[in-house]
Amino acid sequence: MLLLLWTVLLSPFAQAEQGPYMWGVGPTLNTIVFPSHPTDFPDEAEGLGFERTGFDMGFGVHAVMYMREKQRFGTHLWYTAGSGGYGSPNLTFEYDFIGSSANNVAILAGLGGGFGAQRWKNEAGDKFKMNTFIVRTQGSVNFKTKRNCYEMGLFFNLLLPAGSHIDFAEKGVADQDASFKVYPTVGLEFTAYFGDFTPPKKGRKGRRKKRGGRR
Secondary structure (H helix, E strand, C coil): CHHHHHHHHHHHHHHHHCCCCEEEEEEEEEEEEECCECCCCCHHHCCCCCCCECCEEEEEEEEEEEEECCEEEEEEEEEEEECCCEEEEEEEEEEEEEEEEECCEEEEEEEEEEEEEEEEECCCCCEEEEEEEEEEEEEEEEEECCCEEEEEEEEEEEEEEEEEEEECCCCCCCCEEECCCCEEEEEEEEEEEEEECCCCCCCCCHHHHCCCCCC
């Protein structure tokens, strides 16, 4: 589903260029390194025993398509779990600019956006939940071989709730809406891509001159 959505979104670029410059898809791991998430809970959730997530780990899939030597589009889908009964599915779309590259090592920076959900659970079984819009910036460094790319990056996600509320586990207690707060997170991410990272040779036939490329 993710790859289908990604292909649909990027198909106009692919048609214009008669195929991607380079591409890759692979597993990704990430974690929030600062601050403890969230920085604080809204007033309605304070005193109910919700705990901030001090340790978390995200697992997912990251896909990228280079349309030119210096720019690429990408998307990734991941799920994060952590202490404090924390769980969070997310989907983002990104654009990256390759600032410099040499000896198959490149430095990238970019912007992105998407959506997701956040949930914390206390010992009583109550849940603090929200759907979020994500505003994202990222910087990374990667190393490429012909068929693989290994990337380490730093990201900043600003989570903007589209409504948040508390679901009480006790029967007969009505759910309670929570006030609006912004939730910033800074984290590290590692991705191992598998694909085609051999740039096309320059010449009259352009992209058809790739070694091992499609005929």
